[in-house]
């Protein structure tokens with residue numbers, strides 16, 4: 001008889017310690033929104049019921065990670081925890097140099113301070129906001145070259161994170177001398193958490209080789225990406241995720257990493273690369289602001305927790321649960337008629353605010369309007385990924401972003417299926433109220449990365 005295959009997505013863990021959640025009323029949440037200038041980053045987390053702002057650093061660590069924390073050795077230089085961390089990184093990403101940083105953007109700042117600068121151009125499938133900001137802060141230009149399907153919320157291409165190889169070829173034919181690196185973001189967070197195929201990575205590598213340009217990964221969600229490759233790419237179905245990850249690494253010359261995602265850390269990151277001279281330059285920059293090269297901006301205990309997290313994240317039972325439970329939320333939202341980016345990505349479900357709030361112009365920030373409503377109605381905190389985040393050019397001009405999305409990012413191993421059922425109900429209620437939701441205008445904003453700190457007011 002065939003094995004029983006349950007429909008229920010069973011979490012491959014049980015709860016070991018709990019954190020209380022506080023229930024609030026709509027009136028209390030409306031007051032909190034006013035205090036926060038309608039910016040969900042300004043809310044007190046204690047006023048949020050289900051926090052889907054980000055999957056970054058918000059996951060639950062395992063029993064074995066907490067145990068590893070106890071082993072953390074805080075020696076300034078050459079701590080055993082450093083070697084455990086370095087070996088765990090190199091087991092998956094065998095680059096010659098591993099440079100620990102306090103989080104992903106520190107790795108980006110160091111890399112682009114070394115290789116960026118005015119006149120340079122950095123292609124990426126889609127830059128994440130901090131990556132773009134770190135490229136642009138050096139005076140270089142950040143160019144997104146995702147395939148056209150990657151910009152269409154409802155296209156069902158299985159690898160919507162892929163780079164447009166022809167467009168990359170064209171750019172390099174014209175300006176290879178100005179391109180210090182080609183980046184590939186796996187999975188493509190800003191484009192909907194969509195994966196990149198192995199075939200595309202190899203094709204990008206071939207173009208880079210032809211023009212003599214190095215290829216780096218922004219690999220925050222490498223394990224989720226590898227799982228999608230295993231599930232969706234021909235000939236990959238029997239492969240071990242560990243091998244797929246190593247094959248991805250072999251395509252690249254280096255990587256930036258936020259260890260707050262797939263490595264299951266609450267903090268951490270790294271820069272890894274093969275080029276000796278560039279590594280030395282980066283280590284010197286690291287010492288200026290992050291710390292000594294055997295700890296970067298991290299404590300020994302953080303390094304231990306990350307090493308353990310890297311062993312756990314490539315577990316097939318975990319990845320199957322992770323990807324299926326994200327799809328559970330996305331599929332249910334579609335069933336109640338909420339437009340979402342499809343196929344459902346790895347770490348998040350992206351609501352298509354522009355398609356839902358058709359009465360709002362993109363410059364009235366439909367993503368912001370939807371994110372505020374989700375909080376007001378149900379205490380669910382998501383994140384606008386649209387014109388607020390990407391709509392302002394380096395010269396201060398304002399234009400609609402390619403899409404206006406709200407990302408519901410799912411912290412790893414943190415919420416149960418009943419939390420997700422609650423989120424589905426809240427989204428359904430917000431969709432009912434959609435025609436009456438106001439747009440927003442910005443009343444105050446900083447020069448860069450405005451979505452973190454800008455203030456808004458509703459436009460009736």
Ligand SMILES: Cc1ncc(COP(=O)(O)O)c(C=O)c1O
Nearest residue numbers: 056103104105128130189220258
């Ligand atoms: C694709 C991508 N790159 C880079 C970063 C930046 O990492 P960090 O937040 O650790 O600085 C993030 C964070 O969300 C990300 O999703």
